[in-house]
Amino acid sequence: MKKSDPTPPPSSSSSYCSSSSSSSSSKPSSVLHHLTPNLTDHYTLGEEIGRGSNGTTYICIDKSNSKRYACKSILKSTLSSKKYFDHVLREIEIMHHVSDLPNVVRIKEAYEDSESVHLVMELCEGGELFNRIMDKGPFTEKKAASLIKTIVEVMEGFHSLGVIHRDLKPENFLFVSDDEDAALTAIDFGWSGFYEPGDILCDVVGTIQYVAPEVLDERYGPEADIWSAGVILYVLLCREYPFSADDELATAKQIKDGHLDLESGHWLSISDNAKDLIRNMLNVDPEKRFTPHQVLCHEWIVDATGDAPKKPLESAVLSRLKGFSSMNKLKKMALRVIVEWMSEEELAGLKKFFKMFDTDNSGTITYDKLKQGLRKLGSDLIDSEIQALMDAADLDNNGTIDCNEFLAATLHLNKLDKEENLKKVFSFFDIDGNGYITVDDILQVCRGFGLGDVNPEERPNKLTKTLK
DSSP, rough: OOOOOBBBOOSSSOTTTTOOSSSOOOOOSSSSSSSOHHHHEEEEEEEEEEEEEEEEEEEETTTTTOOEEEEEEEEGGGOSSHHHHHHHHHHHHHHHHHSSTTTOOOOEEEESSSSSSEEEEEOOOOBBBBHHHHHHHHOHHHHHHHHHHOOOOHHHHHHHHHHHHHOOGGGGGGEESSTTTTTTEOOOOOOEEEOTTTBBOOOOBBBGOOOHHHTTTTTTTTTTHHHHHHHHHHHHHSSSSSSSSSSHHHHHHHHHTTOOOOOSGGGGOOHHHHHHHHHHHOOOSSTTOOOHHHHHTTTTHHHHHHHOOOOOOOHHHHHHHHHHHTSSSSHHHHHHHHHSOOOOHHHHHHHHHHHHOOOOOEEOHHHHOOOHHHHHHTTTHHHHHHHHHHHHHOTTTTTSHHHHHHHHHHHHGGGGTTTHHHHHHHHOOOTSSOOOOHHHHHHHHHHTTTTOOOOOOOOOOHHHHHHH
């Protein structure tokens, strides 16, 4: 087995069968929506640690605390048109959008100068999953089950956030360290795309040996990621591709035929349960293919890892709205303030969800829109439960949810755990700058946002006491 070459880069956004092509092909001068400091003002670039089709990765050291990160630098001279600039921007947006998921590389900051775009992110020093497969040979069934469980959990998390990965393969998973039991981390989301439930994607992207048959037919959805994970599982157990020929056309024909050889050679020593899971993940019919939840509940996975989820992972928007509704007003206010400080790239994924709910582009979500959107996301909440979510997110009590209210209600809660965010929130509430937050400060901020008073029991001497 050798590393596989990917197909050409995708278009600037997830391509849908009803989509029109980009209205402009002129090449812009920048990727980000805003100016940034110079990377070298804050970081020292070290040795090169990776090189791919869309960037070079270096060791990167924070000058303020000597912490080590990875920095992926993309030369803008290699971006030949607007769609490639948009492609890089989408990668940054998706990195921010999925960065809070477990086992996903965390982006720290993005920088841009006249020559390059730089993505500073968490450093994983254990090498690629691909290299461990090559160095150690096929994994034991127990180890393979553990690894594929992590990969499918990552995929399920992506789908809950309205993102399809589209290039799941061992090269795109790194171990955080050289330890035998080091955690696995997903990297490189350059070919990932945003989607809504029911969308049909058409652009053929990915790496041929891992591409699902419906992708080759240019009509697919998130089920294609399960196929790719099934190929990874096959590779983990036998160190060979299930579908591979001398050229891409012949490989594509094998993929569409879907014939699996699980009864000869190395497969003679593999359990029937493992083979059953592979067959269900590599079903050529995406409607009959296993869902992420079915994979995670499969007997082979559960026997090896010891647990199974009780229910499928629900939409991140729904779970975050539920969490927001249970917060006190000060925490809600803190998240509302944090939204004001976040960049367009950090909020892009959640804004796409807002547009899905705001079907008439009025800039607000009514109860009926919220109900319709939640149904589209698979929610079975009753009307009173939907109304409770509506009331919680409608911070100014005007009967609708505007975009910033929606963003505050759907931010990941770890935004409240970041010290830099807490400092900004505290500074925002400390209106007179005296280092303390009084009840009058809190009331003034709430009134400024049209939120009215705060309950007496929610009035701390210092905001940080409530946020922690």
